[in-house]
Amino acid sequence: MSFKNYKKYEPVKLDDRRWPSNTIKKAPIWCSVDLRDGNQSLPIPMNVEKKTKMFYLLKEMGFKEIEVGFPSASKAEFDFTRKLIEENMLDDDMTIQVLTQAREELIKKTFEAIDGCKRAIVHVYNSTSTLQREVVFKRDKEAIIDIAVNGVKLIKECAKKSNVKEIILEYSPESFTGTELDYALEICEAVIEAWEPTEENKIIINLPATVEMSMPNVYADQIEWFCRNISCRDSVIISVHTHNDRGTGVAATELAMLAGADRVEGTLFGNGERTGNLDMLTVAMNLYSQGIDPELNIDNINHIINVYEECTLLKVHERHPYAGELVYTAFSGSHQDAIKKGLDVYNQNENKYWEVPYLPINPSDIGREYEAIIRINSQSGKGGIAYILQSEYGYKLPKKMHPEVGKLIQGVTDRTGKELNPQEIFDIFNNEYFVQDSILSLNRFESIIEDKDTKKKDVKVTVSAEVTFRGETKQVKGVGNGPIAAFVKGIRELDIEPFKLVEYEEHSMNGGADAQAVAYIGLINEKDEVKFGIGKDSNINLASIRALISAINRHMKN
């Protein structure tokens, strides 16, 4: 490796740049290039059937401008454009865009392809970069301007003859980021002069980072410089088309929007040449998460992923912003704890802004489910486990019980090294607290409140129960100021180690006819060890007694 083989990218002289103080206030004009730039980069390009499927997805998502292909490039591209028009697949407010090189036969073929269409953007490009002028075209600056201007003049002629009601011209000085700024402006001015746009019939000037060559702030400077220097800004829509070679395609587009870009070209999940095009969904979701309407329908991200993967045969990465399978999942304990607490507070306060630690957006806004937020492996903590048990199974564990349950589950993840799904977590929890190979079990339970004057503090409760203790049936009788106290007195007769009740909580579960009470009891033994038990029953007294028995069994087991 030799870094000396590479040239430094020259910054733009723009000392009074304004874009850093600007803010984005609305969505740009979106143009999807999935069916063209996205398609030309695939190992197996989409056929007409797949392009149709992708087109309907883009339409459903609300794209009004879609670059549907490069119709002069291949039969599939041509046929698909014809199909769109002949089968009336476009809504009235939609505009198709078609790409062509500035070459006579290709332009003519492009017009054949859009014949009969109501409105189309004809997108013509030629590379203007120093390098491509030298090595591809082997022509000087003037000759490169001629390629563009001659192409535009021919498009103007074809547009006049064509039966397409409205033709909008888009011109791209391809490899704009490799082109001297003043020369890029010169060639665009020549194109504008040849096309003669007006405020009513604007031209689209698209300034592509065909290859991303600099930091995004430099691209923003280029866009601001261009917007400030172009002669008839009101008749021009400034469009940006970023690629992602340095991994900052999204940042470059966002900064370009600050710098004056009106329109953004890109693809779903950033598919495209090499490292890809701009990922439009990320920009849209970034706007959304700042309270700005992205003007795209993204509320079912899983559906978008499914169609995208089926059509492109590419996979959306697990860590892909907003969409990846793991992006609403926290494995680490402190994240899980904070998410659980954040969700609890959020769910208690209606009409509040979304503010939950580690979750920049509410996953349910884009059709993702809460249940996937927290998954449990050896990096997980008690907060996440408590969250799963509450959100999936309705158990609101007392805070003091979290460490115990956390340890129980972590024991398994440490041993197996594997992630546990909610059902596996519940099975471990259930076996520990409910399906015990019990030393003590309850066969019958009756309680009688002897003094029903509830105003009196000392209510007397008599309990009569039958239990099985170490395989033997025993009758238990006790009196206390409540069923638990009475039962505890009764079982003192058995050979059970002494304990004190240190924690009691209860709540109801389900509601309605099959409402159940759940009780949690913490018992401390003489060695100061606390163990919890849980009981569930339609009767709250019985739920408490079962919780007590569950805790006793857990103490005696060890």
Ligand SMILES: CC(=O)SCCNC(=O)CCNC(=O)[C@H](O)C(C)(C)COP(=O)(O)OP(=O)(O)OC[C@H]1O[C@@H](n2cnc3c(N)ncnc32)[C@H](O)[C@@H]1OP(=O)(O)O
């Ligand atoms: C950055 C981008 O994504 S741009 C879009 C790129 N997309 C594609 O290329 C996909 C579809 N393209 C194709 O299928 C083919 O390139 C076609 C059908 C359009 C053209 O095919 P061909 O004419 O056989 O080959 P090719 O594209 O290599 O053309 C090269 C010639 O066109 C010239 N040329 C290249 N681009 C342009 C342009 N935008 N305008 C005018 N001339 C151009 C080259 O200088 C070269 O000229 P030369 O033959 O005198 O050396």
Ligand SMILES: CC(C)C(=O)C(=O)O
């Ligand atoms: C045709 C142009 C806009 C292009 O795809 C690019 O420069 O990446």
